Amino acid sequence: MTGPTLAVEGVAKTFGAVRAVDDLSFTVRPGAVTGFLGPNGAGKTTTLRMLLGLTRPTTGRTLVGDRPYTEHERPARVVGAALEASSFHPGRTGLAHLEVFAPQVGVSRQRCRELIDFVGLGPAADRRVGGYSMGMRQRLGLATALLGDPPAIVLDEPANGLDPEGIVWLRRLLRAFADEGRTVLISSHVLTEVQHTVDDVVIIARGKLVHASSLAALADLAEPQTYVESPDQAALQRLCEARGWTAEASDRGLVVTGVVAAEVGAAAYSAGVELHQLASRGVGLEDVFLRLTGGAS
Template sequence: MAGTAPAVAAPSLAVAGLTKTFGPVRAVDDLTFEVRPGAVTGFLGPNGAGKTTTLRMLLGLATPTSGSTRVGDRPYAAHPQPARVVGAALEATGFHPGRTGLGHLQVYAPQVGADLDRCHELLETVGLTAAAGRRVGQYSMGMRQRLGLATALLGDPPCLVLDEPTNGLDPEGIRWLRTLLRGFAAEGRTVLVSSHLLGEVQNTVDDVVVIVRGRLVHASSLADLAALAEPGAYVVSPTADAVADLARREGWSVRAHERGLVVDGVTAGAVGAAAHRDGVELHELTPRGTDLEDVFLRLTASGHDLAGPPGAAR
């Protein structure tokens, strides 16, 4: 997108102090973040973290206990034609099984001013032209995901909100979805995609928002999240206790792993130099860095931002 003006002026999406309780359960807890136009933002967290509840409040499908949401300068429902501003697909189960794929789109098309040609165009876009006349009850999970996306795109919206859109897609389908969403963002549109697995979306997203138990634990660019990855080294020694003592003297974190030890937060070269200096015998020394998935798992396991205080955002 560098060097070219975006084709679409899209609003941002934002939640501020958002809280939702169900009896004694606090599903969303004082959540605040913003989703910028021209980027794909991954809304991440383990199952039950409160992602779907947050998206439902953003789209006016659930009422917050406190806090607010907005699409641009107003709540979603305050837009004259909200479905033309935000296209959303929150689940792949809200289809009448007796309708055809084309028939499903034709039901929703008048709400956003779409005609029959637009319905056919979108079926081609999502790869369902050959299945347009089949009943949705005969569709696979992946096909229903594609049909849900086509429904979200009917009004050519500047914003797109998708809840776990890779569920049911095969690797080819995930690559297709990635290309579609990247192109959508390149046009200057706003894209928010939820997932409980960073690995499924890390090649798609520009920004990440991570929540655990309804609370924000991290918000940044994907590059800033990657910067939280730490070096490490895997060590095998006939004197493992000596390696562990060495690591503790140096202030390194050490833990047992398979046949040896993992020393976190330090390069293999530094471990080797310290072992040579202290005369500690090593039989194996292998660099072992954390990757994005490791960082994500550490965030969701601890419930704290690794870059700062809990809930710190960029």
């Protein structure tokens, strides 16, 4: 299965005096999981609604493959989407919710039963959705998105409300979809929530694109961090100052930014500063995210 390329081309959207999305352009490739990232209020959901034909752009256009989403004969069989985990009739059962959508998508009731089992809601299939937890509603939303076995999947904050086991399950599922060649786009306002899932990132802030690349390329923008402890904290602090290193207190030691552990260790040895701990903390991707988005949350 090969999914369609999703494209946002010069899109802007205004609501009165508010410009929610501002000249935004990016593409989402098949065979990969793309994280659509930005602080709350950055314009992510508005953009996804425009991609799915639920909101009309003020300017620009969005494409699913070679045409807008609404121009596909059966759109839900091309892109499966879940934008709001609360948009369910509370009086319907989980299974009945899927059965309401089945005729629109063109699938059988048997498909509904298969999917509700697939997302782990089999034991709760006949319970009313009003009694579902947030995590259960997330799973039901995903089942709805998968009704038509679509080659593209768009999910808005899909990890909200999931427990750790559910998050691992979701990661594996999205990875499997991408490995099948499907196009997968997921939004989040927390980079660390999706960094173990995505291949590519599209980051926006205040409705504008601030970064688009592979996750690996984003990591290249991050600075290494090293945690170090010494019985002579004052000497360690003086060493960092002499070297021009940025160091902040953390636990019983310091976190040195922009310097790898080997360099810190060599400098401490040369200066005669005894160390009790020296460990790399890798790269600070969340710091990169906050820097790109202006620290908004």
